[in-house]
Amino acid sequence: MTDNLFETLLALCETNPQKDILVALFEDESGKGITRNRCAEILRTDDRKARRVIMSMRQAGIPIASTSSRSGYYIPRTMAEYLDFAKAYKSKARTIYDIEKKMNSTFFSIYSGQIEVEEDGKIHNITQ
Numbered sequence: 001m002t003d004n005l006f007e008t009l010l011a012l013c014e015t016n017p018q019k020d021i022l023v024a025l026f027e028d029e030s031g032k033g034i035t036r037n038r039c040a041e042i043l044r045t046d047d048r049k050a051r052r053v054i055m056s057m058r059q060a061g062i063p064i065a066s067t068s069s070r071s072g073y074y075i076p077r078t079m080a081e082y083l084d085f086a087k088a089y090k091s092k093a094r095t096i097y098d099i100e101k102k103m104n105s106t107f108f109s110i111y112s113g114q115i116e117v118e119e120d121g122k123i124h125n126i127t128q
Contacts, residue, residue, distance in 0.1 A: 009075070012060045017043050017053045025064065025075050033065075033072030065089075 006026050013019045021034075024042050028034050034042075039050035054073060057064055065076050065085035076082035 005075070005077075009062050012062050013057070014060060015053075015056075018057050018060070018062075021050075021053055021057065021064075021073075022062070025073060028072075028074065033070045033074035035072040038072065 006022070009022055010019065013022055020042050021039055024034055024038070036047050036050050036054075039054065040047050043050055043053060054064055063076055063082060063085075064073050065082065066073050067085055067088055076085055
């Protein structure tokens, strides 16, 4: 399965930096994953660029997981591993969405009468 998984994910990589990270993820034998600092070392760049490469890989559909129980990024090898990651990832997204709603509420109440926001989050009737 590992060879087939690697080949499938490699086909999704669009750039050499993505391929370099994928190789490192599959070569990791620590069971802890590879850290952002290690990703930056592999790419010979800074942490921010390394995170952007990881994000671009996720956006391409490559299941790069990270959890609080591991110290780095890894490729889930079982359905249970992936589902644990997906649950935590979705929870982070919900938290960000909830925070954004609260900030909107505060901001829009300050500027009431100037901006009308509908339930769908779209902004209408902007007056200055």
